[in-house]
Amino acid sequence: MTVETMLQLARSRTPADRSRIRLTVAALSLSGAFLLGALRVLSLGGGTMSADVYSNYVAEPGLRIGLSAILVLLAALTAGLAVQAFRLGTAARERRLTALRLAGASDKQVRRLSATDAATAGLAGGLIAGPVYLALSLLLGALPRVARILPGVQLLDLAAWLAVIVVTTAGGVLLAVLLHRDDLEPRAEHPPVRPGLPKLVVGVVLTVIGVVAAPWVGLIAAAMGLIGVALIAHSTSAVWVQAVGRRLSSSGDPVQLLAGSRLIAEGRASARLGALLGFCGLLVGATLNAMTAVIRSDRSIDDLQFYGTGFGFAALALLLVAGTVLAALVVGVADQLVDQRRQLASLTAFGVDVPFLRRVVQRQLALVAAPALGIGMAAGMLISLGRLIGGTREPYDPVYIPLAVALLVIGGLLALGGAALAGLFLRNQLKDALHPENLRAA
Amino acid sequence: MATAELVLGLLSGGPAHGYDVKRGHDAWFPDSRPLAFGQVYTTLGRLERDGLVEVVEKTSGGGPDRTVYALTGKGRDHLTDWLTDPVPPAWGNADEILRKLVAAVRTGGDAAAFVARQRASHLRRIRELQDNPAEQDPTSPIVRDYIVAHLDADLRWLDGALDRISQQEVSE
Amino acid sequence: MTTPALELTDIEYKYRRNVALRGVSLQINPGEIVAITGASGCGKSTLLHCAAGILTPDAGAVRVNGQELASLSADDRAALRRTQIGVVLQFGQLVPDVKLVDNVALPLLLAGHSRSEAHVQALEWLKQVGIEGEADAVPAELSGGQNQRAAVARALVTGPSIVLADEPTGSLDSRAGKELLEVLVQAARYRGTALVMVTHDNLVAASATREIRLRDGVVQHEVVL
Numbered sequence: 152m153t154v155e156t157m158l159q160l161a162r163s164r165t166p167a168d169r170s171r172i173r174l175t176v177a178a179l180s181l182s183g184a185f186l187l188g189a190l191r192v193l194s195l196g197g198g199t200m201s202a203d204v205y206s207n208y209v210a211e212p213g214l215r216i217g218l219s220a221i222l223v224l225l226a227a228l229t230a231g232l233a234v235q236a237f238r239l240g241t242a243a244r245e246r247r248l249t250a251l252r253l254a255g256a257s258d259k260q261v262r263r264l265s266a267t268d269a270a271t272a273g274l275a276g277g278l279i280a281g282p283v284y285l286a287l288s289l290l291l292g293a294l295p296r297v298a299r300i301l302p303g304v305q306l307l308d309l310a311a312w313l314a315v316i317v318v319t320t321a322g323g324v325l326l327a328v329l330l331h332r333d334d335l336e337p338r339a340e341h342p343p344v345r346p347g348l349p350k351l352v353v354g355v356v357l358t359v360i361g362v363v364a365a366p367w368v369g370l371i372a373a374a375m376g377l378i379g380v381a382l383i384a385h386s387t388s389a390v391w392v393q394a395v396g397r398r399l400s401s402s403g404d405p406v407q408l409l410a411g412s413r414l415i416a417e418g419r420a421s422a423r424l425g426a427l428l429g430f431c432g433l434l435v436g437a438t439l440n441a442m443t444a445v446i447r448s449d450r451s452i453d454d455l456q457f458y459g460t461g462f463g464f465a466a467l468a469l470l471l472v473a474g475t476v477l478a479a480l481v482v483g484v485a486d487q488l489v490d491q492r493r494q495l496a497s498l499t500a501f502g503v504d505v506p507f508l509r510r511v512v513q514r515q516l517a518l519v520a521a522p523a524l525g526i527g528m529a530a531g532m533l534i535s536l537g538r539l540i541g542g543t544r545e546p547y548d549p550v551y552i553p554l555a556v557a558l559l560v561i562g563g564l565l566a567l568g569g570a571a572l573a574g575l576f577l578r579n580q581l582k583d584a585l586h587p588e589n590l591r592a593a
Numbered sequence: 594m595a596t597a598e599l600v601l602g603l604l605s606g607g608p609a610h611g612y613d614v615k616r617g618h619d620a621w622f623p624d625s626r627p628l629a630f631g632q633v634y635t636t637l638g639r640l641e642r643d644g645l646v647e648v649v650e651k652t653s654g655g656g657p658d659r660t661v662y663a664l665t666g667k668g669r670d671h672l673t674d675w676l677t678d679p680v681p682p683a684w685g686n687a688d689e690i691l692r693k694l695v696a697a698v699r700t701g702g703d704a705a706a707f708v709a710r711q712r713a714s715h716l717r718r719i720r721e722l723q724d725n726p727a728e729q730d731p732t733s734p735i736v737r738d739y740i741v742a743h744l745d746a747d748l749r750w751l752d753g754a755l756d757r758i759s760q761q762e763v764s765e
Numbered sequence: 766m767t768t769p770a771l772e773l774t775d776i777e778y779k780y781r782r783n784v785a786l787r788g789v790s791l792q793i794n795p796g797e798i799v800a801i802t803g804a805s806g807c808g809k810s811t812l813l814h815c816a817a818g819i820l821t822p823d824a825g826a827v828r829v830n831g832q833e834l835a836s837l838s839a840d841d842r843a844a845l846r847r848t849q850i851g852v853v854l855q856f857g858q859l860v861p862d863v864k865l866v867d868n869v870a871l872p873l874l875l876a877g878h879s880r881s882e883a884h885v886q887a888l889e890w891l892k893q894v895g896i897e898g899e900a901d902a903v904p905a906e907l908s909g910g911q912n913q914r915a916a917v918a919r920a921l922v923t924g925p926s927i928v929l930a931d932e933p934t935g936s937l938d939s940r941a942g943k944e945l946l947e948v949l950v951q952a953a954r955y956r957g958t959a960l961v962m963v964t965h966d967n968l969v970a971a972s973a974t975r976e977i978r979l980r981d982g983v984v985q986h987e988v989v990l
Contacts, residue, residue, distance in 0.1 A: 156874040159867075160860075168862075250860045253819070253852055254871035254919060257843025705986070712976070713988040719971035720990065741968070748967040756804055759980055 152260055160251065161267035168244065171236060172272050174479065178233035179276025179323075182226045183315045184284040188301050189222035190311040191288075195302065206299045207457055218300060221465065228431075228472050230322065233276070235424060235479050237269065237326055266327040273323025277316030284308070297460045354382030380433060385426035388523060392422045395518055406507070410514040417487055424480045425519040429527035431473040432562055436531020438466045439558070440551060444535070447550075477520060477566070481573040484512050488577070488584040495584045505581045509574040512581070516570035525562035529555040595692050596628070600636050601645060601664060601672040602696035608649050608663035611637055621695050637662055645671055676702045679711040682718035684740065687747055694754060705762070708755045715744050715751070768831040770795045770927045770959040771816055776825035778811050785811040786822070787982040795926060798953065798960045800973035808982040809963045810931050816961070817929045818846045830926055847872050851920025851928040851958070853949065855935040858916050859904040866891065866900035869919045876923070890918035893955070894948045910941035917949050927959040934969055946972060 192215055202210040208218045248261050256264070288301040361376025392414055399411025414421055442462040445455065488495065495508065532555040603609070603617040611633050618628040640646040645668035650661035664672070676697050680689045690711060697704040719741055727737040771793040778786040785808040793799055801809045814820040816827055818834055827834045829849050834842055852858070859868045867874070869890055870883035891897045894914040896907075904912050913933060920928050933949055934942030950972050953960040964970055971990070978985045 152875055152877055153879060155880060156877075159880075160863075160871075160874070246857075247860060247862075250858060251871070251875075253854070253858050254860070254868070254875065255843065255847030255923070256871075256875045257847075258839055260843070260875055709978070709986040709988050713990050716967065716971040716973075716976060717990045719968060720973075723968075723971065745967050752804070755978075755985075756980075759985065 152263070157264065157267055161264045161271070170485070172268075174236040175233050175272045176275045176279065178229050178236055179273060179319050180279035180283050182229035182233060183277050183280025183319050184287055185222045185226035185229060186315050186318070187280060187284040187308060187311055188287070189219040189226065190314075191302060191305075191308060192219040192222065194307060194311075200302075203296070204299075205302060206297050206460070208300050208461065209302055225468050225472075231427065232472065232476065232479060234326060235427065235476070237272070238330060238420070262328070262331050265331055266324050269323035269327035270320055271323075273320040273326075274316065276323075277312075277319035280315050280319065281308075281312045284312075297456050298464070300460075300464065348386070350382050351386040354379045354384075354386060358383065381426065381430050384429040384433070384523075384527070385422065388425035388429060388519075389418070389422035391522065392418050392425060392519060399518075406510050406514055409511045410518065413487060413491075413511070413515050414518065416491075417483065420483050421480075421515075421519045424476055424483065425523040428473060428476045428480075428520055428566075429523040431469050431476060432524045432527020433531040433534075435466055435469045435473065436528035436533075436555070436558055436562075437535055438462050438469065438531070439528075440532045440535040440554075442466075443551070443554065473524065474569070477516075477569045477573070480516055480520060481576060484516060484573070485577055485580045488512075488580050492584045492586075496587060499585050499587065503585065505578065505585060508581050508585060509578070512577060513570045513574040516573055517567050520566035520570060521563040524566040525559045528562035529559035532558050595675070595689055596632060596636050597640060597645075598672060598675045599692055599696060600633070600640060601668050601675075602700050604646060604662060604664045605669065605672060605700045608661050610659075610661055614662075621699055640668065644668075672696075672700070673702075676700075676707060677710075679707070679714040682715045682744055682747075684743075687743070690747065690751075698758065704758050705755060708751050708758065712748060712751050712755075715748050719744050767795060769793055769828070770797070770830060771961065772826075772828040772831075773812070773816060774826045774828070776812065776815055776822045776827070778808070778815055778820060778822050785982055786815070788825070789979070789982070789984055790825075791977055791984065791987075793927060793959050793961055795959055796954075796957045797975065798950065798973045799962070799975045799977060800970035801961060801963045801977050801979060802965065802970050803979035803985070805965070807979040809979050812979065813929050813931050813961065813963045817850055817852050818842060819852075844876070847876055848923050849925050849927065851923070851925040853913070853916045853920045853928065853930040853933045855932040856909060856912065859912055859919075861904055864901055864903055865896070865907070865915050868904070869915055869922055871919065872923045886922055887918070890922050891915070893921075893952060894918045908941075909936050910945060913937060913941075913945050914948055917945070917952055921952050921956060921958065924956060925958060927961065928953055930960065930962045932964055932966075933962060934964075934966060939968075942966070943968070 192209060195209070195215060196212075199212060200210045204210075208214045248256075248265070251261060251264070252258075284301075285304055288304055291299055291301045292303060357375050357379030359379075361372045361374075361379055364372040364375070396411045396414035396418065399407045400415060402408050402411065439462075442459065445458045445462070450458070495503070532551055535551070599618060599621075600614055603614045603621075609617070611630070614637070615628050615630060615633045618633075637646060641648065641662070645665055646662045647665050648660055649663045652659040676693060680686045680693065693707065694704060694711075696702070697707045722737060722741055727733040769792040772791075774790050776786050776789045777784075789808070789812055801812065803809050811820065815822045818827070821835075829845060832845060834845070837845060859865075860871070863871070866884055866887050870878075870880070870887035873883035873886060874880065888897060888900060891900055894917050896911050896914050896918075899907055899911055899915075904915070907915075913936070917933070920930075928949075930949060934945050937945060946969055949962075950960065952958075960973075962969055962973065970976055973990060975987065975989050977987045
């Protein structure tokens with residue numbers, strides 16, 4: 152296989168694949184930008200800087216470490232998003248790779264093709280990360296002093312940029328290698344969602360250990376706790392998707408019936424994204440809890456501004472991630488529409504039209520997103536940041552309970568709004584999916 | 594017509610009266626026209642003349658219905674040969690295939706092998722027809738299509754028959 | 766004695782619960798045209814997929830030109846499949862977003878040929894199957910019959926010693942099916958390639974010189990036509 156052939160075949164030109172790659176690149180560039188920010192903050196070293204020019208987060212060396220840690224965390228979250236985006240449309244992509252294998256491609260060649268695909272996405276993400284970082288730092292520089300958490304760009308950033316490009320490209324290749332499957336056998340139509348009891352147990356155990364051990368081993372316990380919570384979120388989300396899907400599949404209402412069957416068909420992806428959404432909700436809720444605590448305490452206005460900025464940025468970033476997760480969910484649905492277009496188009500004979508299909512899609516999205524976001528945010532508010540990452544030994548304040556209920560509703564409503572919006576965004580895909588053209592044999 | 598061979602097949606289970614032969618035939622082909630008595634006796638007479646069947650018992654005062662016939666060695670060979678040969682895949686020969694197939698199953702012959710040979714014969718004929726394009730006059734292609742479609746119908750029926758025969762073999 | 770183009774020995778294959786093949790052996794000689802027939806679910810497609818290396822049998826050996834597939838490394842196996850075996854399926858085997866000429870050229874491109882060189886051969890085969898005018902179209906823009914013709918061209922472009930076709934006319938109406946069959950048989954004869962067709966269509970089976978009939982995962986009978 153020549154390099155020309157490889158590059159030509161690696162890039163799929165279907166609309167679904169293009170939007171998948173675009174989303175991956177966007178997430179990777181954001182991740183790269185966060186990483187650049189973290190490197191920039193770290194490169195300041197230990198010296199104190201003027202708190203008149205820079206935000207306290209940057210100016211004070213003690214806070215700097217925390218800021219860069221948060222930036223790294225954000226980079227990791229968005230990188231996770233890139234992974235999800237890259238995994239979208241698996242069925243269609245595998246069909247394409249199978250077609251290539253039928254044409255005589257060896258396993259090694261197919262592996263190389265998917266690696267090339269991911270590497271170009273990684274390269275693009277890394278390249279765009281620079282401008283994104285620049286834009287981000289300019290944008291933040293224009294905000295009030297305490298919000299200027301990214302110090303101005305300097306020449307050294309160029310080297311960091313190169314490093315980030317290498318990292319994202321290598322990450323892309325790694326991703327492709329990890330996700331690749333060699334077997335040619337077509338996958339079962341409905342990949343079952345595993346309830347994953349062991350995962351749930353491990354999650355609970357990790358969380359408990361994390362919370363109990365927090366006062367002694369600090370960060371390690373916090374990491375354990377977070378991983379535990381993520382595992383719990385994923386396993387419960389899988390159970391939820393499966394249960395709701397089953398239940399709706401036996402419903403007499405055609406909208407419910409179709410939404411349920413589609414949930415089951417894409418169970419894995421839905422559960423994964425639901426878990427991510429729930430996890431984001433949890434962090435948002437916990438951050439809001441901490442903000443409430445700060446506001447309720449007797450602090451100076453300066454302090455409030457300081458904390459408020461930090462929490463505000465954190466919550467904003469997390470909502471950003473939650474929004475992107477929702478977007479990923481939407482792209483997944485769009486992909487599924489492309490994948491099932493033949494079956495869907497057949498339904499037009501029974502009077503299925505675009506508004507009907509939109510209701511199905513909105514129901515499908517809302518069923519995953521609303522409980523995940525609502526429960527996640529409520530749980531975050533109840534548990535609080537302090538308990539989540541260890542340390543707090545204060546008696547429980549019941550004021551958080553009504554707040555948690557409020558967040559449960561708000562989270563759910565946000566997700567419903569997102570689902571409704573998604574239905575509007577997807578109207579072309581819905582129209583395409585129902586087009587009679589899809590009824591042609593292959 | 595293959596009534597003669599069918600009568601041989603009906604006698605292959607053991608000696609029988611003419612009346613038994615008629616009843617046996619009607620049982621083999623339940624939805625078809627019954628075999629006339631007169632045809633049974635003329636056929637048996639001809640077969641006796643040719644040495645394919647023999648009279649083994651004749652009751653006193655015997656009209657034709659009192660006579661018991663049996664297969665001779667020559668008659669048995671003739672029957673076996675008949676069951677072995679596929680029917681030429683020509684127009685209107687489907688009835689003959691049915692007769693042979695029923696006789697083969699009923700007399701315990703290798704019906705599956707017969708069907709395989711018959712299928713091969715039909716498929717060969719279709720290929721010959723496909724390899725030689727029909728004349729370009731107004732009716733030749735129509736005639737050709739008719740023949741191919743009927744051969745195809747026979748083949749599909751034989752497919753089904755083969756499945757039934759195999760299933761019976763499995764369940765026995 | 767010549768080496769068979771394809772030789773299967775005691776092939777067994779199990780799907781999770783269903784046993785699809787329970788010991789099938791057969792030989793296909795160079796240039797021979799063979800029809801594999803049988804009722805739905807008798808294992809005929811599974812057999813073809815095993816022969817094509819798409820599935821790996823649970824037991825038994827597949828030999829292509831005397832080379833046993835299992836004894837080869839993954840790369841050599843892929844190379845053998847690419848150069849010695851052509852595959853035509855019922856439908857949907859073309860890469861959806863790739864132009865017809867590139868789709869046909871794929872096996873050559875994957876083997877490392879340059880694009881221009883591969884295109885020359887691909888165009889020649891598109892001409893052979895009668896659709897050279899559609900070289901720049903993508904599969905979705907063409908009829909099922911045209912796509913199947915392209916699949917035939919792609920199966921033959923590397924000059925394989927055997928072409929395996931699984932219900933090649935299955936997605937076409939009788940006229941388009943008949944035309945495709947002619948193209949397939951003629952192309953195979955033109956190259957002297959052995960052709961194995963899995964089919965339930967008697968008119969397709971009739972173009973073979975031998976019929977192998979499967980039933981419940983075993984060879985029920987084999988007749989010369």
